Amino acid sequence: xxxxxxxxxxxxxxxxxxxxxxxxxxxxxxxxxxxxxxxxxxxxxxxxxxxxxxxxxxxxxxxxxxxxxxxxxxxxxxxxxxxxxxxxxxxxxxxxxxxxxxxxxxxxxxxxxxxxxxxxxxxxxxxxxxxxxxxxxxxxxxxxxxxxxxxxxxxxxxxxxxxxxxxxxxxxxxxxxxxxxxxxxxxxxxxxxxxxxxxxxxxxxxxxxxxxxxxxxxx
Amino acid sequence: xxxxxxxxxxxxxxxxxxxxxxxxxxxxxxxxxxxxxxxxxxxxxxxxxxxxxxxxxxxxxxxxxxxxxxxxxxxxxxxxxxxxxxxxxxxxxxxxxxxxxxxxxxxxxxxxxxxxxxxxxxxxxxxxxxxxxxxxxxxxxxxxxxxxxxxxxxxxxxxxxxxxxxxxxxxxxxxxxxxxxxxxxxxxxxxxxxxxxxxxxxxxxxxxxxxxxxxxxxxxxxxxxxxxxxxxxxxxxxxxxxxxxxxxxxxxxxxxxxxxxxxxxxxxxxxxxxxxxxxxxxxxxxxxxxxxxxxxxxxxxxxxxxxxxxxxxxxxxxxxxxxxxxxxxxxxxxxxxxxxxxxxxxxxxxxxxxxxxxxxxxxxxxxxxxxxxxxxxxxxxxxxxxxxxxxxxxxxxxxxxxxxxxxxxxxxxxxxxx
Ligand code: SF4
Ligand code: SF4
Numbered sequence: 106x107x108x109x110x111x112x113x114x115x116x117x118x119x120x121x122x123x124x125x126x127x128x129x130x131x132x133x134x135x136x137x138x139x140x141x142x143x144x145x146x147x148x149x150x151x152x153x154x155x156x157x158x159x160x161x162x163x164x165x166x167x168x169x170x171x172x173x174x175x176x177x178x179x180x181x182x183x184x185x186x187x188x189x190x191x192x193x194x195x196x197x198x199x200x201x202x203x204x205x206x207x208x209x210x211x212x213x214x215x216x217x218x219x220x221x222x223x224x225x226x227x228x229x230x231x232x233x234x235x236x237x238x239x240x241x242x243x244x245x246x247x248x249x250x251x252x253x254x255x256x257x258x259x260x261x262x263x264x265x266x267x268x269x270x271x272x273x274x275x276x277x278x279x280x281x282x283x284x285x286x287x288x289x290x291x292x293x294x295x296x297x298x299x300x301x302x303x304x305x306x307x308x309x310x311x312x313x314x315x316x317x318x319x320x321x322x323x324x
Numbered sequence: 325x326x327x328x329x330x331x332x333x334x335x336x337x338x339x340x341x342x343x344x345x346x347x348x349x350x351x352x353x354x355x356x357x358x359x360x361x362x363x364x365x366x367x368x369x370x371x372x373x374x375x376x377x378x379x380x381x382x383x384x385x386x387x388x389x390x391x392x393x394x395x396x397x398x399x400x401x402x403x404x405x406x407x408x409x410x411x412x413x414x415x416x417x418x419x420x421x422x423x424x425x426x427x428x429x430x431x432x433x434x435x436x437x438x439x440x441x442x443x444x445x446x447x448x449x450x451x452x453x454x455x456x457x458x459x460x461x462x463x464x465x466x467x468x469x470x471x472x473x474x475x476x477x478x479x480x481x482x483x484x485x486x487x488x489x490x491x492x493x494x495x496x497x498x499x500x501x502x503x504x505x506x507x508x509x510x511x512x513x514x515x516x517x518x519x520x521x522x523x524x525x526x527x528x529x530x531x532x533x534x535x536x537x538x539x540x541x542x543x544x545x546x547x548x549x550x551x552x553x554x555x556x557x558x559x560x561x562x563x564x565x566x567x568x569x570x571x572x573x574x575x576x577x578x579x580x581x582x583x584x585x586x587x588x589x590x591x592x593x594x595x596x597x598x599x600x601x602x603x604x605x606x607x608x609x610x611x612x613x614x615x616x617x618x619x620x621x622x623x624x625x626x627x628x629x630x631x632x633x634x635x636x637x638x639x640x641x642x643x644x645x646x647x648x649x650x651x652x653x654x655x656x657x658x659x660x661x662x663x664x665x666x667x668x669x670x671x672x673x674x675x676x677x678x679x680x681x682x683x684x685x686x687x688x689x690x691x692x693x694x695x696x697x698x699x700x701x702x703x704x705x706x707x708x709x710x711x712x713x714x715x716x717x718x719x720x721x722x723x724x725x726x727x728x729x730x731x732x733x734x735x736x737x738x739x740x741x742x
Contacts, residue, residue, distance in 0.1 A: 133391055138345040141389065147591035149601060151641050165434050171662050172430050175359035183354065183432070243355040246370035252353050297392045302350045302433055309350035310434030312343045317428075320588055321641030322665055324429055 112282040115289065123289035130296025131304060138305065150319050157318020158311035164323070165310045178237055182230050189227030193220060193263060224267050231260050251298055258294045261287040329407055332451025336384040336405065339443035345389060347440060348382050350433040351375055357437055360430035362668055362692040363420040363685070374427035377416045378440035380405050380447055405447075414453040417444050419682035423548075424634035424669035438639075445550025454549050457679040462545040465558055470541040471678065472509035479507075479540060482516045492523045497569065498534035503608065504571040504600075505535050506542035506562065506586070508579040510710040518578060518710070521737030525609065528740060529617040533575075539565035542582035547589055548675030555585070556593040562586060566600050573601040575608055578733055580635030580673060580709040587640065604636060605733055606708055610645035613652065619741040620652040626703035628654045630732075631693070631716065632667035633709035646708055646732055653739045660696040668692045672715035690719035697725065704728045706735060 106114070146154075168180055194200060198214035205211040214220075235256055238244040265287045269280035294300065302309075317324035325333075357374040358364040364372045386393040387402040396402045403409075425438040448454060454462075461471035468475050483494045495501065503526075511518045526533050539561040546555030566574050576583040587602040603611075612618045630646055637643045643664050650657055662668060671689040676682050693716070697705070705727055707713055716729055 134349065137390060138342055138349060141340060141342040141345050143342045144592070147595070147597045148588050149591075149598070161434060165432060168430070168432070169662075169666055171666065172356070172360065175365075176354075176356045176430075179354050179356055180432075241355065242368070243358040243364070243370045243373050244353070247353045247355055247373060247376065249353075299349075299352050302352050305346050305349040306433050308346045312346055313428065313431075313434035313436050316343075316436055316439070320639065322638060322643070324665075 108276065108279040108282065112278045112285075115282045115285040119286065119289055123292040127292035127295055130293075131301070134296050134301055135304065138308070146319055148319075151321030152318045154315035154319050157323065158313075158315035161314025161317070161324050162307055162310045165313070182234050182237070186227050186230040186234065189223050189230060190259070190263075192223045193227060193266070196220060221267075221270065224263055228260065228263050228267065231256065231263070254294065255298050255300055258287075258291045259300075262291055326407065328450075328452045329405075329410065332410055332447045332453070333384060333405055335450035336381050336444070336447035337388060339381060339446050340385050340389055343436070344381065344385060344440065344443065347433075347435040347437075348385050350435055352433060354432060357427040357431050357435075360427045361421075362424075362426075362671060362689045366689040366691045367685075371416060372420045374421070374437040374441065375431075375435065377413070377421055378437065378444045380409055380413050381440055381444040383409070384447075407451075410448055410451045410453045413444070414448055414455070415681075417441060417448055418455050418458065418675065418679055419685055421674060422634065422669045422671065422676050423639075423674035425639045426634070426666065426669065429638065429666060442550060446552065447550075449550040455675075455679040455681055457681065458545065458549045458675050461675075461678045462549050462551065462554060465541070465543075465545045466554060469539070469561070470509040470512075471543055471545045472513060474509040474512050474541075476537055479512050479535075480537075482512055482519065483535075486516060486520045486523060490520055490523055492527050494519065494523055495534045497537055498532070499568075500570050501532045501534035502572045503531060503533040503575050504566055504569060504573070505533055505540075505575045505577070506582065507535070507540050507577050508543045508582055508710050509541060510543075510579070510714065511577055512540075514714065515710055515731065515734075517734050518731060521731070521734040522605070524737045524740060525612070525618070525733070528619075529612050529615075531612075534569060534571065536565040536569055538568070542577050542579055542586060544582065544585035544589075545675070545678070547585045547593075548581060548678070552593060555589070556595075559586065559590045559593050562590070563594060563598065566598075571600055573603055573608075574598075576602060576604050578605055578708045578710055578713075578731055580633035580640065580711065581675075583640050583642075584635040604640065604642050604645075606636070606642050606645045606649065609733065609736060610648055613649060618649075618652065618736065620736065620739045621741045622653060622739040623655050624653050624735075624739070625655045627656045627658055627701070628704050628706055629658050629660055629697070629700055629702040630663065631660075631670065631705055631707040631712060632664060633707060633712045634667070634669050634673055636708060637667060638665045646706075649732060649736060650706060653735070658700045658702060660700050662696065668696060670712045670715050670719070672718075673709075673711060677711055677715055686715065687719060687722045690715070690722065693719060694723050694725065697727065702727060704730055706730045706732050708732045 196215040197220045265284040269284045387397045427437040464473040465471045544558045583604045671686045
């Protein structure tokens with residue numbers, strides 16, 4: 106397969122396959138969860154589940170002071186790489202074109218040098234997160250193969266994107282094809298790993314807030 | 325597979341619902357829950373990371389309730405829940421967790437980890453891996469009505485003492501009373517002053533109240549050990565008594581887990597909403613304050629602080645009331661760092677105090693409370709849970725800290741206008 110053919114495949118069949126697996130996988134996972142259902146609480150409520158659930162979705166983004174002091178590295182690096190990923194994925198002009206192609210929707214982009222710098226910061230933060238994983242005794246203990254896999258598939262699109270943009274070492278079509286392939290790997294892995302937290306975190310925080318709010322506590 | 329392992333697995337399966345599935349799907353292994361848990365911060369032992377304590381439940385969820393897990397199970401790739409797993413997790417789930425719920429407040433993914441650990445206990449208990457101390461307490465609760473084996477004659481004897489000391493009548497089995505008071509065995513045996521305090525305050529406020537001689541025990545070992553059938557039976561006894569006496573409100577005493585058991589878990593265990601209200605004693609006292617029926621004229625100028633019992637504050641929602649009440653008499657009230665819903669557990673809730681095997685550990689993790697106390701250096705500590713109280717006293721003694729400990733209800737009674 107030539108570079109051009111490879112690019113054609115990842116843009117065509119490969120992309121379709123990955124998208125289908127991603128969407129079907131996410132739906133299966135969400136249905137799997139929701140279908141289990143949850144019993145209604147029969148105690149006399151002390152507060153609103155709905156309001157408190159919605160509140161916690163937002164409030165859990167902001168740790169309390171003592172938690173921040175105890176887990177500052179995790180929190181700061183977590184913020185940096187999540188915001189970084191968001192900017193790289195959604196605010197880079199060529200990506201917006203791809204989204205426009207698929208969905209018809211479009212939005213303003215950030216200047217390319219800014220996204221470029223953010224990419225470097227994000228890569229560095231992901232790198233430091235892995236170092237931290239092996240230096241902190243709790244994280245080292247918790248870390249399993251899935252954590253490593255997820256870290257790799259998240260990092261790869263950033264690295265390949267950066268290389269493709271700067272045309273390091275090879276010609277454009279091959280590099281772009283590699284970048285797209287890395288994104289496809291991410292999409293395929295996504296529904297079956299902890300990457301699913303992207304979606305389930307909202308439900309999870311809602312439940313947490315609802316459980317607490319029912320008893321009259323803001324969580 | 326042995327019968328007990330199978331029972332354990334079935335019990336775990338029975339615990340799984342959409343909250344459990346959502347929670348496990350959302351964990352990103354960030355480790356922040358460990359920093360929120362006194363059993364980790366005071367021991368530095370990573371196996372005490374909160375989410376890891378719920379691992380048996382996670383394994384069952386993964387291998388039985390997810391597509392990938394089921395495929396993995398067919399291929400023999402999933403981690404088993406077997407005898408070895410149950411016995412390994414026993415200490416993690418019962419000795420190293422008080423179900424205080426602090427981790428649940430910190431997890432950035434919003435996972436209610438304490439709920440998952442409690443559900444894991446259901447599996448361990450069914451598999452025969454609960455600590456002996458808790459098994460005994462549960463057996464005594466079923467047989468005698470209370471975890472310490474306190475029977476009615478003992479209560480009646482204490483009541484007679486109180487009546488003699490105060491000259492007040494303790495109303496027993498009064499039909500149609502507004503309030504029915506529950507007690508914890510600890511209060512009956514170790515702190516009869518609590519009954520005395522209630523009698524004084526309620527008498528001053530002319531409250532219509534009673535104690536049922538058929539069901540007076542508020543604590544619920546069934547919940548602590550994680551056997552919902554027994555927990556439901558113990559709740560039902562209270563429901564029966566309350567319905568028989570047709571009371572409007574059942575009062576949970578100064579005991580955190582008792583409040584959680586009867587107020588929030590109770591109707592869900594028996595499967596029926598209650599036709600009476602349940603209130604914690606502090607809620608009742610605060611209502612009296614609002615109605616102007618708590619006249620306090622003595623002030624306490626000492627530096628006082630309040631230890632929030634986890635199940636009353638963070639897990640129960642009674643956070644402001646104790647502070648309003650303390651402000652009635654305290655001239656110099658100071659809050660410990662993290663007070664209120666983020667307070668640190670004393671280290672002995674959730675059945676840990678009934679489990680002698682965990683004695684050294686609970687005293688070790690008391691260092692967290694010591695740290696908190698060292699920051700504010702109070703002259704006295706007020707709290708509202710007899711279990712916290714016993715353990716705080718132990719801890720203070722262990723660390724040579726000479727700080728008196730007071731029950732909020734008892735202190736209020738003491739400072740009541742004559
Ligand atoms: S804090 Fe929450 S997301 Fe992080 S490891 Fe603990 S349970 Fe998982
Ligand atoms: S509930 Fe409390 S004791 Fe148990 S794991 Fe969470 S923070 Fe630790």
